[in-house]
Amino acid sequence: MNKEPVAIAPSPEELDYVEMDKIIEETYGSDKENLIMMLQGIQGRYNYIPRPALAYLAEKTGVPLSRIYGIATFYATFSLEPRGRNLITVCLGTACHVRGAKRVQEQIEQLLHISNGQTTEDGSFTLESVRCIGCCSLGPVVKINEDVHARLSPDQVAKTLERYE
Amino acid sequence: MRILSVKDLEKISEEFNEKLSFPQGVKVNVGMASCGIAAGARATLERALKEHPAGDSIEIRQTGCIGFCEEEPLVEILAKGKPRVVYKRVTEDKLPDVFQDYMEETFSKKLILGQMRDPRSVIEEDRPNPLEKVNPIKGIPFLDEIPFYAHQIKIALRNCGYIDPDSIEEYIGRGGYFAFVRILAEMKHEEIIATIKKSGLRGRGGGGFPTGIKWESCRKHPGERYVICNADEGDPGAYMDRSVLEGDPHSVLEGMLIAAYAIGSSQGFIYVRNEYPLAVKRLVSALKQAEDFGLLGDNIAGSDFGFHVKISTGAGAFVCGESTALMASLEGNVGRPRAKYVHTVEKGFRDGPSNLNNVETYANVPVIMLKGADWFSSMGTKYSKGTKVFSLVGKVKNTGLVEVPMGTTLREIIFEMGGGIPKKRKFKAVQTGGPSGGCIPEAFLDLQVGYDELTKVGSMMGSGGMIVMDQGTCMVDLARYFLDFLKGESCGQCTPCREGIKQMLDVLTDICEGRGKEGDIELLEEMGSMIQKFSLCGLGTSAPNPVLTTILYFRDEYEAHIYDKKCPAGVCKPLFHYEVDEKACTGCHVCALKCPQQAITGEKKKLHTLDQEKCIKCGICYDTCKFDAIVVK
Numbered sequence: 119m120n121k122e123p124v125a126i127a128p129s130p131e132e133l134d135y136v137e138m139d140k141i142i143e144e145t146y147g148s149d150k151e152n153l154i155m156m157l158q159g160i161q162g163r164y165n166y167i168p169r170p171a172l173a174y175l176a177e178k179t180g181v182p183l184s185r186i187y188g189i190a191t192f193y194a195t196f197s198l199e200p201r202g203r204n205l206i207t208v209c210l211g212t213a214c215h216v217r218g219a220k221r222v223q224e225q226i227e228q229l230l231h232i233s234n235g236q237t238t239e240d241g242s243f244t245l246e247s248v249r250c251i252g253c254c255s256l257g258p259v260v261k262i263n264e265d266v267h268a269r270l271s272p273d274q275v276a277k278t279l280e281r282y283e
Numbered sequence: 284m285r286i287l288s289v290k291d292l293e294k295i296s297e298e299f300n301e302k303l304s305f306p307q308g309v310k311v312n313v314g315m316a317s318c319g320i321a322a323g324a325r326a327t328l329e330r331a332l333k334e335h336p337a338g339d340s341i342e343i344r345q346t347g348c349i350g351f352c353e354e355e356p357l358v359e360i361l362a363k364g365k366p367r368v369v370y371k372r373v374t375e376d377k378l379p380d381v382f383q384d385y386m387e388e389t390f391s392k393k394l395i396l397g398q399m400r401d402p403r404s405v406i407e408e409d410r411p412n413p414l415e416k417v418n419p420i421k422g423i424p425f426l427d428e429i430p431f432y433a434h435q436i437k438i439a440l441r442n443c444g445y446i447d448p449d450s451i452e453e454y455i456g457r458g459g460y461f462a463f464v465r466i467l468a469e470m471k472h473e474e475i476i477a478t479i480k481k482s483g484l485r486g487r488g489g490g491g492f493p494t495g496i497k498w499e500s501c502r503k504h505p506g507e508r509y510v511i512c513n514a515d516e517g518d519p520g521a522y523m524d525r526s527v528l529e530g531d532p533h534s535v536l537e538g539m540l541i542a543a544y545a546i547g548s549s550q551g552f553i554y555v556r557n558e559y560p561l562a563v564k565r566l567v568s569a570l571k572q573a574e575d576f577g578l579l580g581d582n583i584a585g586s587d588f589g590f591h592v593k594i595s596t597g598a599g600a601f602v603c604g605e606s607t608a609l610m611a612s613l614e615g616n617v618g619r620p621r622a623k624y625v626h627t628v629e630k631g632f633r634d635g636p637s638n639l640n641n642v643e644t645y646a647n648v649p650v651i652m653l654k655g656a657d658w659f660s661s662m663g664t665k666y667s668k669g670t671k672v673f674s675l676v677g678k679v680k681n682t683g684l685v686e687v688p689m690g691t692t693l694r695e696i697i698f699e700m701g702g703g704i705p706k707k708r709k710f711k712a713v714q715t716g717g718p719s720g721g722c723i724p725e726a727f728l729d730l731q732v733g734y735d736e737l738t739k740v741g742s743m744m745g746s747g748g749m750i751v752m753d754q755g756t757c758m759v760d761l762a763r764y765f766l767d768f769l770k771g772e773s774c775g776q777c778t779p780c781r782e783g784i785k786q787m788l789d790v791l792t793d794i795c796e797g798r799g800k801e802g803d804i805e806l807l808e809e810m811g812s813m814i815q816k817f818s819l820c821g822l823g824t825s826a827p828n829p830v831l832t833t834i835l836y837f838r839d840e841y842e843a844h845i846y847d848k849k850c851p852a853g854v855c856k857p858l859f860h861y862e863v864d865e866k867a868c869t870g871c872h873v874c875a876l877k878c879p880q881q882a883i884t885g886e887k888k889k890l891h892t893l894d895q896e897k898c899i900k901c902g903i904c905y906d907t908c909k910f911d912a913i914v915v916k
């Protein structure tokens with residue numbers, strides 16, 4: 119997918135190794151079985167997974183870089199590209215789908231001039247999709263950062279987005 | 284406080300049961316599961332806490348969800364000697380009205396969902412009903428009189444919405460951990476396994492494998508054994524596992540403890556999906572409390588039995604719900620399934636004997652152990668015993684979680700409890716079993732739900748998602764939707780699944796975009812049966828189900844797409860357009876105001892017109908028009 123790079127996350131040189139060590143060693147005991155959670159920890163810190171972090175992880179855990187790269191690309195939550203300040207996640211799960219999630223997604227795409235997986239030029243929004251966040255009874259649902267917007271109809275999209283910068 | 288005996292439990296239980304049932308002042312329970320929060324419960328809770336901080340005569344607490352998500356945020360208010368009332372749609376702004384309503388005993392029908400008749404759970408019947416001597420409110424229905432709750436018997440959901448999920452004492456206050464602590468003192472593992480076998484409990488996560496048999500075979504294999512909980516809940520549209528984890532995490536832990544003791548395992552894992560941050564948070568706090576109470580760790584309740592539990596989070600891969608993929612993921616690897624010549628009960632996680640069960644399966648276990656196998660198996664059909672939680676979602680009036688005895692009919696669930704289809708539209712189908720399941724048409728509405736019953740009509744139980752669809756759902760598009768989902772989720776290691784799904788998806792996309800041709804339906808059937816036969820794991824073998832069942836029951840819709848180039852439901856954009864129905868249009872102008880393209884014009888009270896050139900078929904007008912004057916052509 120075509121993702122516009124944006125200068126919002128730290129550039130590779132700025133990787134904070136003290137913090138990396140804290141995630142890898144302190145929180146997850148350098149245990150290979152915790153690789154996925156280490157990656158989540160890193161993504162939690164940087165909003166995405168900077169490539170140098172993969173190499174560092176390989177060095178620290180002794181797991182080959184190729185395998186770590188495999189994990190980072192296999193699982194859908196990981197992003198190797200920087201993301202915008204606000205992360206919009208549209209639920210495209212079945213319950214939301216039958217209640218018109220696609221139309222909500224199209225409306226967002228039209229308003230922000232990006233498609234699924236992309237970031238706006240000014241770095242304010244990244245649009246992603248997810249298959250269910252468990253609020254199916256209130257579909258269609260859209261998550262923006264940590265807020266879940268329930269029963270969102272296409273005509274409410276513009277007003278909802280206005281609340282984020 | 285460390286629990287050493289049943290006596291210790293009893294002490295805590297009495298104290299907290301009293302607090303739960305007969306609070307000192309007024310007690311307010313705000314339903315704070317993810318669904319409630321999405322509906323605005325957090326603002327409600329914050330306002331309530333601001334107005335009544337800790338120590339106030341009005342005590343504000345948070346609970347999980349009592350299931351009726353459609354009416355959320357739900358707030359329950361109770362006080363000693365007074366009725367317990369559940370208020371509906373209590374957004375922050377309505378809070379003062381609701382408080383006033385309860386304090387002044389106005390009990391206005393408009394605000395209230397219902398009153399409780401008996402808050403006790405199925406395992407508490409040796410206690411008196413705390414509401415026995417309370418005069419009910421006239422004119423307000425009891426919850427069990429509301430159709431949504433009519434057929435429900437809550438086993439797995441017994442505490443959801445009744446206790447603070449962050450309080451182990453409240454769990455104990457409603458009979459929690461008694462099953463496990465008694466077993467530890469009195470029962471041998473063979474007896475536990477025999478009880479679970481006799482109860483007829485089958486896995487609630489998908490396949491429906493008999494739980495007792497799984498435990499027994501795991502126990503037979505030597506080595507370090509593992510007890511794992513599948514909380515990956517990948518089926519989009521199903522959220523009962525989330526609700527249990529968020530509303531009653533200790534019930535799952537207790538189930539795992541019983542399994543671990545029966546199987547002989549000292550290490551457990553809970554694999555939770557990453558999309559459920561609140562569930563993870565509540566689990567972490569539950570584990571900590573159980574450790575503090577000496578119910579997890581070494582020498583549990585003073586015995587020589589020890590059990591440790593680790594929480595691992597998934598990272599957004601549906602296939603990781605499959606047992607071997609889940610175990611690979613737990614080991615920190617890519618989640619690719621393996622062939623199961625050797626079952627995971629023999630060689631699973633770290634090549635040790637591993638027992639994997641679903642969240643709801645574990646939550647059932649303590650109740651079965653307390654109430655007995657016969658009680659449990661007296662509910663249900665011949666081969667499906669007990670209850671099952673379904674998430675009733677999609678195009679249905681009352682959405683939410685319902686726990687009903689197996690054998691309840693689809694009609695009872697969708698039309699009685701669910702209240703049927705909103706906006707006077709017509710029922711078309713119900714999808715069960717998630718991406719591995721199928722679509723069940725109207726003709727089978729009287730089908731009793733159960734594992735084998737659902738398989739017989741080409742669908743399956745799955746984890747209990749029940750997605751209702753009306754005339755506005757296109758079945759071809761839905762089949763395409765599922766394949767698109769599965770294409771993205773196939774792990775890619777075997778060809779029938781990886782390539783086959785893609786090929787089927789291409790054909791379906793052509794059909795949806797007006798390029799369908801004669802022979803496409805047959806081609807889909809042929810490829811489908813090939814993928815079913817030759818894929819490695821359950822994802823592949825069940826992937827064609829949504830396509831094959833929709834072809835079986837809705838062939839005419841496929842034909843309309845292919846031969847007439849029409850999408851009768853008005854979903855596939857190249858195959859329909861909207862028109863204004865001259866007879867129905869009242870000229871109310873609402874659609875014109877909402878149209879983002881300004882494609883609809885007309886003077887007020889006069890017939891409006893729609894400019895086909897400008898229309899992007901976003902459907903806003905179709906949804907907004909109160910007079911059904913926008914029609915699909």
Ligand SMILES: Cc1cc2nc3c(=O)[nH]c(=O)nc-3n(C[C@H](O)[C@H](O)[C@H](O)COP(=O)(O)O)c2cc1C
Pocket residue numbers: 485486487488489490491492494513514515516517518601602603604605606639640641642644746820821822
């Ligand atoms: C592709 C695929 C996805 C699955 N996803 C889940 C899931 O999300 N949750 C679950 O409990 N079981 C899931 N299962 C079923 C599990 O493999 C396994 O049968 C189940 O967790 C066993 O627990 P139970 O016997 O208590 O149901 C899935 C199976 C397949 C093939």
Ligand code: SF4
Pocket residue numbers: 602619620772773774775776777778780781818819820821822823824
């Ligand atoms: S059937 Fe699909 S998901 Fe399962 S192992 Fe094969 S490619 Fe992977």
Ligand code: FES
Pocket residue numbers: 209210211212213214215249250251252253254255257259519520521
């Ligand atoms: S399907 Fe959208 S939240 Fe579950």
